[in-house]
Amino acid sequence: MEKNLELFLDNEKAVVSAPKQFFEGDYTEKDLEKELSSIENKFVRKYILEKYSEYTKIGFPIWKRLKINSISLPEYKYEGYFKGIEEDLGLIDFEGTHRKYVLLSDIFSSMGEYIKVDKEKKVKVEYIDRITNDVYKVNGKLVLVRILKTKNFSNNTLRVMADDNAEVEIYNIHVSEENSFSVDNIFIIVEDKAQVKVRDIYIGEGKVAGYLGAKMNGNESNVDVKPYFLGSKSAIFDLQYLLRFVGFENKGSIKAEGALSDEAKVVFRGILDLKRGAKNSEAEEMERCILLSKDSKMEAIPSLLVDENEVTASHAASSAPLDEDAIFYLMSRGFNRKEAKSFILNGIFENLINELSVFGLEEVVKNALKKYIE
Amino acid sequence: MFDIKQNEDRFNYIANIEPEYKSLPGLTPKIIEEISEIKGEPKWMRELRLKSLEIFQKWHDPRFGVDISELDLNKIIPYIKPKANKQTSWEEVPEEIKKAFDKLGIPEAERKYFAGVGAQFDSEIVYQNIKKELEGLGVIFMDMESAVREYPDLVKEYFMKLVPAHDHKFAALHGAIWSGGTFLYVPKGVKVPMPLQAYFLMSNPGMSQLEHTVIVADEGSEVTFIEGCSAPRYNVINLHTGMVEIYVKKDAKVKYMTIQNWSKNTYNLNTKRSIVEENGVMSWVSGSLGSMKTMLYPMTILKGKGAKAESLGITYAGPGQHMDTGSKVVHLAPYTSSTIDARSISVGGGWAFYRGLLRIAQDAKKSKSHVQCTALMLDNKSKSDTVPLIEVYNSDSDVGHEARIGRIKDEQIFYLMTRGLSETEAKSMIVKGFIEPIVSSLPFEYALELNRLIEMEIESSIG
Numbered sequence: 001m002e003k004n005l006e007l008f009l010d011n012e013k014a015v016v017s018a019p020k021q022f023f024e025g026d027y028t029e030k031d032l033e034k035e036l037s038s039i040e041n042k043f044v045r046k047y048i049l050e051k052y053s054e055y056t057k058i059g060f061p062i063w064k065r066l067k068i069n070s071i072s073l074p075e076y077k078y079e080g081y082f083k084g085i086e087e088d089l090g091l092i093d094f095e096g097t098h099r100k101y102v103l104l105s106d107i108f109s110s111m112g113e114y115i116k117v118d119k120e121k122k123v124k125v126e127y128i129d130r131i132t133n134d135v136y137k138v139n140g141k142l143v144l145v146r147i148l149k150t151k152n153f154s155n156n157t158l159r160v161m162a163d164d165n166a167e168v169e170i171y172n173i174h175v176s177e178e179n180s181f182s183v184d185n186i187f188i189i190v191e192d193k194a195q196v197k198v199r200d201i202y203i204g205e206g207k208v209a210g211y212l213g214a215k216m217n218g219n220e221s222n223v224d225v226k227p228y229f230l231g232s233k234s235a236i237f238d239l240q241y242l243l244r245f246v247g248f249e250n251k252g253s254i255k256a257e258g259a260l261s262d263e264a265k266v267v268f269r270g271i272l273d274l275k276r277g278a279k280n281s282e283a284e285e286m287e288r289c290i291l292l293s294k295d296s297k298m299e300a301i302p303s304l305l306v307d308e309n310e311v312t313a314s315h316a317a318s319s320a321p322l323d324e325d326a327i328f329y330l331m332s333r334g335f336n337r338k339e340a341k342s343f344i345l346n347g348i349f350e351n352l353i354n355e356l357s358v359f360g361l362e363e364v365v366k367n368a369l370k371k372y373i374e
Numbered sequence: 375m376f377d378i379k380q381n382e383d384r385f386n387y388i389a390n391i392e393p394e395y396k397s398l399p400g401l402t403p404k405i406i407e408e409i410s411e412i413k414g415e416p417k418w419m420r421e422l423r424l425k426s427l428e429i430f431q432k433w434h435d436p437r438f439g440v441d442i443s444e445l446d447l448n449k450i451i452p453y454i455k456p457k458a459n460k461q462t463s464w465e466e467v468p469e470e471i472k473k474a475f476d477k478l479g480i481p482e483a484e485r486k487y488f489a490g491v492g493a494q495f496d497s498e499i500v501y502q503n504i505k506k507e508l509e510g511l512g513v514i515f516m517d518m519e520s521a522v523r524e525y526p527d528l529v530k531e532y533f534m535k536l537v538p539a540h541d542h543k544f545a546a547l548h549g550a551i552w553s554g555g556t557f558l559y560v561p562k563g564v565k566v567p568m569p570l571q572a573y574f575l576m577s578n579p580g581m582s583q584l585e586h587t588v589i590v591a592d593e594g595s596e597v598t599f600i601e602g603c604s605a606p607r608y609n610v611i612n613l614h615t616g617m618v619e620i621y622v623k624k625d626a627k628v629k630y631m632t633i634q635n636w637s638k639n640t641y642n643l644n645t646k647r648s649i650v651e652e653n654g655v656m657s658w659v660s661g662s663l664g665s666m667k668t669m670l671y672p673m674t675i676l677k678g679k680g681a682k683a684e685s686l687g688i689t690y691a692g693p694g695q696h697m698d699t700g701s702k703v704v705h706l707a708p709y710t711s712s713t714i715d716a717r718s719i720s721v722g723g724g725w726a727f728y729r730g731l732l733r734i735a736q737d738a739k740k741s742k743s744h745v746q747c748t749a750l751m752l753d754n755k756s757k758s759d760t761v762p763l764i765e766v767y768n769s770d771s772d773v774g775h776e777a778r779i780g781r782i783k784d785e786q787i788f789y790l791m792t793r794g795l796s797e798t799e800a801k802s803m804i805v806k807g808f809i810e811p812i813v814s815s816l817p818f819e820y821a822l823e824l825n826r827l828i829e830m831e832i833e834s835s836i837g
Contacts, residue, residue: 007759009696009723009725009756009757010723012441012696012725013441014438014439014440014441014696014698014727015435015436015437015438015439015440015441016438017437017438018437276754289766291766291768291769292769293769294736294768294769294770295736296769297765297766297767298764298765298766299763299764299765299766300763300764300775301761301762301763301764302762302764302775302777303759303760303761304749304758304759304760304761304777304779305757305759306749306751306757306758306759306779307754307757308754309751309752309753309754309756309780309781310754310781311779311780312780313778313779313780314776314777314778314779315760315775315776315777316774316775316776316777317764317773317774317775317776318772318773318774318775319764319766319771319772319773320771320772320773321769321770321771321772
């Protein structure tokens with residue numbers, strides 16, 4: 001299993017904290033039986049049983065920053081999934097936001113797809129309040145648009161294997177309603193000369209635990225991740241990004257931008273992990289957050305973990321109010337304050353809006369932005 | 375270049391001094407009461423110790439940082455009293471203790487530069503000198519045991535109030551078996567004209583040193599305090615769990631400098647904290663070089679409007695060392711500001727880990743902070759990590775953080791070698807340039823010392 005934090009040096013190890021757990025509100029063995037009774041594929045049955053054995057040993061995490069100490073899972077319902085499921089299902093195993101939620105998708109997902117992409121493929125999925133489990137193996141080019149809407153609870157897991165020279169583009173759009181809770185876990189294995197681009201967008205008012213991990217196994221690949229967030233009311237976005245550099249001459253960057261209003265909070269965890277041997281790799285991380293109200297909050301934990309000295313690695317984070325000088329400048333040119341604010345916020349999201357317009361999804365961001373400008 | 379071997383002797387020197395009292399290893403109420411009895415402590419201090427022991431026994435190990443699973447606290451000797459009374463003249467200190475400190479260059483430094491030196495040998499302060507002019511200014515500068523007896527109300531007001539025993543496991547341990555350290559009180563408006571100094575030496579194998587330092591800088595006062603630490607090498611584990619509490623009152627300024635160079639058998643699990651009132655300034659300058667494993671995060675709480683914190687630190691992780699260090703700053707009041715400049719060097723299989731906290735509370739409007747972490751990895755056997763935590767809870771403060779990890783570039787070494795330097799000399803010169811901001815802020819004697827230590831470490835790691 002791919003761990004998020006691998007803190008050791010030869011025989012020396014560091015202590016890694018683990019959150020406290022709770023077990024109440026979980027699915028039962030009856031739910032598992034319901035699941036298994038609908039599955040004929042022997043491999044899948046074995047896979048699920050193995051995962052379930054691990055699943056029962058760990059509880060749901062008590063997340064202090066996300067204020068999660070109980071859970072209300074939807075009634076379990078099997079809907080059929082995994083077109084053409086094969087043995088590759090277990091190829092990528094990872095920890096994610098928390099192992100429990102990854103396993104929840106592995107065992108109790110009600111939907112999901114396993115797709116091999118040999119040439120060029122565009123996939124658009126839209127999940128509302130689902131537990132899903134998707135796997136993509138890419139030899140060609142994949143453009144994946146995911147729209148994840150959460151009204152109550154959702155738990156989505158995505159695994160992508162970007163093989164040699166593969167091109168992967170993921171547009172991950174989360175829209176959460178007030179008082180909802182969602183977890184999204186994505187893990188990508190990146191082989192030689194693969195190109196991966198991710199736009200990870202969080203909009204709304206709910207509690208979200210988001211995770212995106214990419215392991216650059218091969219050489220000369222490029223991973224470009226841009227998270228965006230727009231939170232309002234009592235939204236809490238606890239977002240974790242991991243770029244793990246294993247091969248040499250890889251490039252990876254995480255550049256996050258967002259704005260928060262009302263009592264919204266973002267917890268931004270970015271980990272750049274450069275392993276010994278990742279020579280001539282370039283790792284970069286940046287986070288910029290604009291707090292628009294007195295009760296909005298930003299927490300950032302940008303981590304650089306470096307075992308290899310022949311690398312370039314840097315991170316930066318900042319938090320600041322709206323640039324009053326910029327507003328003053330715009331107002332001196334005849335705009336009112338609201339318009340000036342609108343210009344600045346739209347400027348932050350302009351590139352994203354342009355990229356989403358290809359899929360006709362630009363309104364998702366534009367509509368969300370309107371709330372912040374009023 | 376300096377003579378490397380001469381420096382190495384410092385750690386190989388073992389003073390042959392019979393202790394007057396040596397407690398049994400382990401932690402029991404009986405041992406705690408014995409320590410308190412020997413020190414002639416008032417009831418409140420004895421109760422503080424016993425309460426701390428209770429808390430310690432309930433606390434779990436830290437859930438982060440270095441692995442301390444091999445640290446068996448039942449084998450640690452909590453208290454060793456050397457056979458020496460407190461002296462105010464260096465000449466009166468027993469010859470063997472003097473030899474140990476001579477190795478550290480303390481008397482020389484004191485003669486040339488410093489006003490006051492408190493030298494702690496094992497668990498007790500054996501030497502303390504203060505110039506008459508400081509006494510005339512009303513400055514109280516004495517070992518902690520004497521202060522507990524002579525100024526009980528003043529000490530009680532501040533002792534473990536900033537870091538209470540229930541703060542963490544090692545704070546509780548400290549509360550139970552603390553010994554030695556310094557009490558410094560600077561009255562209102564007094565600007566202490568020269569740095570005051572304390573030096574701590576552990577001489578016995580398997581011992582713990584838990585000195586307690588309290589500095590109170592009253593309104594409008596200024597003081598600089600320098601702390602140095604060392605211990606000879608043994609094959610068993612030593613533990614250093616000191617505690618520093620600094621109270622910076624309105625408009626006061628405190629600069630606290632440390633060069634930590636414990637030997638490589640030492641767990642250095644230290645706690646340092648300061649609280650700063652209106653327009654006060656707290657400056658930390660730290661050099662962490664020695665020890666096997668260190669966890670140390672000097673913390674500043676900016677409580678008053680316009681208070682300011684500065685932190686400048688260098689961490690050096692050589693072979694076998696795991697250094698988990700960092701700075702913590704909590705902004706509680708408006709118009710507060712902080713700057714953190716943390717640098718680390720890892721070499722020869724050393725592990726430098728920066729762990730920081732910056733918190734801007736909701737009421738800390740118009741606050742500003744800048745955090746900068748820079749790490750230099752000299753080879754591929756080493757590891758360098760930075761994990762800062764930044765929490766911003768109001769919308770009109772400016773916070774910036776940046777970090778970089780890298781190596782010495784071949785072109786830089788090549789250039790210096792074309793000018794006649796060897797590869798080691800070239801690397802050493804680049805490293806010295808890297809730590810220059812820290813070195814230049816230290817008094818001359820310590821700057822020289824830090825440069826020598828870094829040079830020695832680099833020589834032994836990559837030479």
